[in-house]
Amino acid sequence: MADEDETKEYRWESGYEKTWEAIKEDDDGLLESNVADLVARAKRKRAALKDTGAIQLGMMRHLFVVVDASACMFLQDLKPTRFLCVLKLLEVFVHEFFDLNPISQLGILTTKMKRSEQITVLAGNQKKHIEALQQLKDLSCEGEPSLQNSLERAMNGLKNMPAYSSREILVLFGSLTTCDPGDIQKTIKSLKDNNIRVSIIGLAAEVRICQEIAKKTGGTYNVLIDDHHLKELILNQVQPPAVAGSMEASLVKMGFPGASPIVNDGTSDSSADHAPAYCLCHIESETSSLMGPNGYNCPQCGSRYCELPVECKQCGLTLVSAPHLARSYHHLFPIKPFIERAQVRETTHCFACAKLFVEAETNVYECENCNQIVCLDCDLFIRETLHTCPGCASDPVTAQMKTN
């Protein structure tokens, strides 16, 4: 995850590293492999969790990301520093988040010097968030964080969100201590009353209070092992969570702006909809330029946007495209987890990637519907990226059934 562009510090400046310990020796039978095993099993567990198709998902999410910016974020156990690493990963997260949850909103807070600062307000525009994250890189990390202050602030932002949305807070917490003005238990209680879910990712070690907050509000608490694990943990938060408690179902008004036909020469079209105009996403930045005819117009007020999904600045309508909705659709109908099988004699290769099974691989995975067998890598790929089983899709009978 280390950023190649960052100027590398000298070897003697970097943290104490024992490279020989990267080679995990496991002579006493318990140590690292066991923990790695736990992580792998947790991975499978998460996959298994998703299969309960009937649960109601909080598809419309309002999420505050709280980033710790206290002194301990300058530590270099994540490369180049914890803070930069986290910001980098958050960019990926923001991107993925809007990709999978197109009708959701996100805001960013930081906490340092016992205070909490708002970086971006709740909004559905990913560009703005990513820009803000990039600017954050120059922020100096100092002082102590305050969990209570940042949770209170996030709570104030989330309190008035509509009841059908899922209210969430994600805290990336590097410090082992929090400096709070009052009783944090009260904050936890009001978080719970407001149905806000707090998930925390710890960057150093298990802190009791974080554990407690996550447990009481129905969120998750995880601590990273290394930067890859951190990426995984952050990206786990992309999936919409199951609804906690009862959430009323209601209709949401949305706009589906039609995309302008892409015209290569761009001059012949004279219809008002496709006249060149400033796009509203970039109108504030000084470098904004007149956009061509490409872009999306709000069906309600006609404002132009260069990217979807977005919340219309003029009339507040949520603008999405049909594929976006379809994409969040798969959360509702996840594919059933494949069954773990011991090596089967008759099949010699993976159905998906045609890789030959070798002796070393002990487990293969079978789809319940089409009985095709895939390897572990394909299993994860299908589950995490594809969201559809190639076996079922290629079989005309099952594919037909699905559309019906």
Add this chain to the structure above:
Amino acid sequence: MLELKRALDAKGHCLLEMPSGTGKTTTLLSLIVAYMKAHPLDLTKLVYCSRTVPEIEKVMEELRKLMNYYEKEMGMEQNILGLALSSRKNLCIHPSVSKEREGKVVDGRCYSLTASFVRARHAADDAVPICEFYEGFDAHGKEFPLPPGVYNLDDLKEYGQMKRWCPYFLARHTITHANIVVYSYHYLLDPKIAEVVSKEISKTSVVVFDEAHNIDNVCIDSMSVKITKRLLDKCSNSITILETTISNMKENDSKRLEKEYKRLVEGLRDATIARETDMALVNPVLPSEILEEAVPGTIRTAEHFVAFLKRVVEYIKTRLRVQHVVQESPAGFLRDIHTKVCIDRKPLRFSAERLASLIRTLEISDLTDFSPLVTVSHFATLVSTYTKGFTIIIEPFEDRAPTVSNPILYFSCLDSSIAIKPVFNRFQTVVITSGTLSPLDMYPKILDFHPVIMTSFTMTLARPCILPMIVSKGNDQVAMSSRYETREDTAVIRNYGNLLVEVAAAVPDGIVCFFTSYLYLETIVSSWYDQGIIDQLQRHKLLFIETQDAAETSLALINYIKACDNGRGAVLLSVARGKVSEGIDFDHHLGRAVLMFGIPYVYTQSRILRARLEYLRDQFQIKENDFLTFDAMRHAAQCLGRCMRGKTDYGIMILADKRFSRADKRSKLPKWIQEHLKDTNCNLSTEECVQICKRWLRQMAQPFSREDQLGISLLTLEQLQSEEMQKKIQQRAQGI
């Protein structure tokens, strides 16, 4: 369990070391109860001795669970009676007496309401107050035994309220026929109390001493007497009170004194057959042959005895008026007292008994004032009874303040086996157990018994949940040690400080540090303050310090827990052998790391200790150094064990002293700690230590559920019955 069964079969004693949180109590209880059920004739009673009231309550909870399980599985009421016994203070339900907070006052007031002569007086005159609960118990309670079940202290109180019987006397009465009795060590070890409470426990009992790593000190304390000048002054006061009461009585009711005189002539045996409530007066061990003799003539009459006591007190007073330290044997003391004030050994020996009798006769109901006099009379009895294993040390001043005259006479027991010997002799099986008993072979030596089984168990764990490390040097490679020579070295102190600061930055929530002594703690903290280390530390965590004042310490503890709970994090600086190191558990987030700064050697210049060491060398062939190391290491292990209270718990243990890595120290740690102490972690610098901590903490923070433990450290019934597991168990059984 296997080992325990062997010990029970062999009717011998055993010594078991089991890490805390591994179900020690449950194992002991369930096996012994099952054994009692299977062989009701061989084994009739379980006496479970624990240290503190909360621990007693915990045992009772376990027992209740066990009984519920039995009931569920067997489908019928179990005919087993288990109960807890504590002092009057914890059991009294008398509306006004129970409000008293000091144990002694409660005892005294209870005595003044329930003593036989008070009750006799009440019969004549209704105005004399008595305790209605005791009366209720006395009238009805003795005939109706407690129905089978498990009674903890609160249950007893409730039952007492319901029936309007005194719970304390009910419990005392029930001990004789209860199947399981849970109480504090002292009821069995302290001869003065044991005589009263535990006399009638049958031979075929199993006695379990839990948390028994300090059992030798308990034994010694129960037999030792400390006399200060203030105590003697109080004695003189009580003697004057005695004198006036006697002269009053002589005028009014001389018959009673005469009666007493006659009784004493007939022998002490009869005198002790008093009502059980009168036994509240303590009674030191007297060899039974003494009891059968008559009280010598010189102290038979009340006046003579009072005069005798006066002489003894005056004699001790003169002895205290010394300018230098005196150490002598009991025999020397007796000779001296004979030549100086013409007191023989024999009357001295009877003084405790005689005083008890006198107080009974004089119908003094408030006993609290007489406790100093009772102490002196015990001293007199003990000094004349035992000539071996004891020593008398008179110090004119304390070591710390050599200018202030504060003479103290220590009559100190050197041989821990004296107090516990009756227990070993009497009961068929004695089980001594604790989380930290290593090195095991020392205990049989100092307690002078022969165990049939002596084992140290380890934990089977699904993950390496303790991380013991020996940090021997700071980042600047200066060796860290609390050796006397380097103790004041600023480099060492600074390195200790840096270690703490860095660990505090890496470890979440609570950290507990142990120092070797209060003095050392104070010097270190003050120089840390000068070096700015305290400031650095407070950036990460709040700082709390244990002091010698109990109230202050408990306040610090409460706030420490609060700071850990709300995420601020805290560091507690405390002292090995202090209150914190003994009874308080720092489970889960309260103790994520324990730091041991230096080896907690006992203060070696103390004369009592030196006398004891000498005695151990002469009598048991234990080298001084061996004993000192043993003592230091068991306290270190005790401190380290504070942070591990169960299988889901995890904690770092840092031993910050170069000397810990030597084989003689390392091998004395409990097996369950040694198992995790790898060679690579034995000689670390601060920086390396912190790196290891960080990585380990991340691993430990990974989600850990019940399923992960299944099959490794937790077995389902099916797994237990599976062939593979059976084989493993067989192997283990044969291997031992």
